[in-house]
Amino acid sequence: MGDTIQSVERAAAILRLLASGPRLLGVAELARALGLPKGTLHGILRTLVKVGFVEQDAATGKYRLGATLLHLGSSYLDVNELRTRSLNWADALAGRSRESAWIGTLHEGHVLVIHHVFRPDDSMQTLQVGTYLPAHASALGKVLLAHDPYGEAAPPLAPHTGRTLVDPGALERELDQVRARGWAAEMEELVEGEVALAAPIKDPRGIVVGAIGIRGAVERLADGDAPRMEFVSYVRDAARAITRSLAH
Amino acid sequence: MGDTIQSVERAAAILRLLASGPRLLGVAELARALGLPKGTLHGILRTLVKVGFVEQDAATGKYRLGATLLHLGSSYLDVNELRTRSLNWADALAGRSRESAWIGTLHEGHVLVIHHVFRPDDSMQTLQVGTYLPAHASALGKVLLAHDPYGEAAPPLAPHTGRTLVDPGALERELDQVRARGWAAEMEELVEGEVALAAPIKDPRGIVVGAIGIRGAVERLADGDAPRMEFVSYVRDAARAITRSLAH
DNA sequence: TCCCGTCGTTCGACATTGTCGAACCCCTAG
DNA sequence: CTAGGGGTTCGACAATGTCGAACGACGGGA
Structure with missing residues (x-):
């Protein structure tokens, strides 16, 4: 282990990319931006969807930020x-x-x-x-x-x-x-x-x-x-x- | 690999715990709540701090949510x-x-x-x-x-x-x-x-x-x-x- | 003042864990 | 009908994160 957990860092990078614009991003698009294989990204995305940090558009299959983040953000305000x-x-x-x-x-x-x-x-x-x-x-x-x-x-x-x-x-x-x-x-x-x-x-x-x-x-x-x-x-x-x- | 990335899920669980109250939480406290060794949690926390999702209180060493989450949350509103x-x-x-x-x-x-x-x-x-x-x-x-x-x-x-x-x-x-x-x-x-x-x-x-x-x-x-x-x-x-x- | 308990942190061996790329299916555009 | 792109699945591999014990610092109680 270096000194930082790779998959968590990558998950954060994904979230930041999704937050950088109102556009929905697809697996392929994210894979290109981060220089990672599609399969890897898919695994992280699946996890992020499960915890509610990311939502998948039912129609296009692309991804966007999830509602849980809104709640976490407002919790930050309390803290x-x-x-x-x-x-x-x-x-x-x-x-x-x-x-x-x-x-x-x-x-x-x-x-x-x-x-x-x-x-x-x-x-x-x-x-x-x-x-x-x-x-x-x-x-x-x-x-x-x-x-x-x-x-x-x-x-x-x-x-x-x-x-x-x-x-x-x-x-x-x-x-x-x-x-x-x-x-x-x-x-x-x-x-x-x-x-x-x-x-x-x-x-x-x-x-x-x-x-x-x-x-x-x-x-x-x-x-x-x-x-x-x-x-x-x-x-x-x-x-x-x-x-x-x-x-x- | 099961079908979900363990470390990312654990990171999300940490964030949810931190968001559940205005109180600052320590490594030991989180370890007890999640039933994980302190060392493991520390690694995840260090990563979360690096990406700005969590901040460490300089005085007590305890952890709280980070400012990046506020920004992600408000990005969700745009999306x-x-x-x-x-x-x-x-x-x-x-x-x-x-x-x-x-x-x-x-x-x-x-x-x-x-x-x-x-x-x-x-x-x-x-x-x-x-x-x-x-x-x-x-x-x-x-x-x-x-x-x-x-x-x-x-x-x-x-x-x-x-x-x-x-x-x-x-x-x-x-x-x-x-x-x-x-x-x-x-x-x-x-x-x-x-x-x-x-x-x-x-x-x-x-x-x-x-x-x-x-x-x-x-x-x-x-x-x-x-x-x-x-x-x-x-x-x-x-x-x-x-x-x-x-x-x- | 000393001691004990607790805290956050570090470390290294282990094997669990996530990574990767190719292959798959579906859909759309031409 | 085909070609290309999308999201998704799969399994072998080894890189990756996990774990628990040990460390040093702090603080409260006697």
Whole structure:
């Protein structure tokens, strides 16, 4: 035995592939992507189907993710201490700012959204919990990158709007600023017309374990090129409150 | 090889145990629960940690679910065709009824919530997507049980309120009624003061693949002991609309 | 302070376990 | 009707994961 169980790793790789797009994948397709024989993959898939992690389309025989994963994912939310501790503060932040509130953590180079409160009095928003935001093009991401202990080799800085920071040097200078002043802003760098603010949440040892912020229309959150400072304080207040409550 | 990969199955069992409660579990604890040697479990856990499905607590060395699962779970939502097709209708149903709207499927004897729209103009609700409702004590569950092809051996009928149906015979009669009239009601059988209504969603072959419904305060949704029929039509309209749209 | 029990972890021999590729059947397209 | 691709099955092989004992660290009780 090396030091890691091959079949389990392969099963995980299959799940990740299935999750990478809404398309159903067939045995042959997966075999090509992973460079494994079809028979091998079939065995793993059969097992994954049995435990409910994968479902097989009755019509085409192709495979997709299974419902059990949805349940496991929502169980993760219960386990995540940062999230459970932050629920009330995120609600309060959304209430004070009257904007949508977000909590995220760094995960595999992206920002994983672990909580999301809709903007008050505004329906028709889709919940983003469990989705990724680009780290370099979101306020949450800037906060997390700025305090990331590993420097987390940045993936290619994909442009999302004309204002997205795509130059590594420019991003680095921005992160310096974030570290210096303790909060981050993202001015229409992810979606035209949207602005986001965020501040770091720290554990008792001072390590940044997450970020909380808000996102909303540029005309409400910004004044010219700069964010409105009242919203910055809302966000920083919330971050400080959560940091304090994490100190047991 | 039997017909299923042992290590993958064991990995899944570990994940399910970790998901069964918010408590962190140690190697020894898992070994006892699964009746396996500690060393074996450690190998699987190490692999699960590597792929991000499990995280190890730095302080205690115990294990909990990992963030990757949250992302996989939310990917499932994108893949689920029933859900993506129903999003707009659920929004519309919540809007017309001014109550929270729910969509669920039967999964391992429970109702798995795959979509949930908050009640309009009412914040401070927590999202229930990915959680289970008891099948025998919810309107969604009654609809799904009534049309379940396998008869799905009912787990023990746990009481939630004084009005929960705990007698298998009574439940069976209720299901007969649901089948006959095409919709289900749940009158304070899960939570005191709350009433729910639901109707079946069918695929092109006529098989029930899910249910949609609403849930709200008894004083709004019911009139004495009976549900208000206007809400019943809202729900049935939505269910029919989705059924129709599933016919491509 | 010491000791004991428990925890997570490591290790190496063993044989169980999963791997692999060819062959199979079914379906669709041409 | 054929050809090609899909998902699936099968059995021999050896690579693979399993197992239990032993290790070091931690922590609570006396």
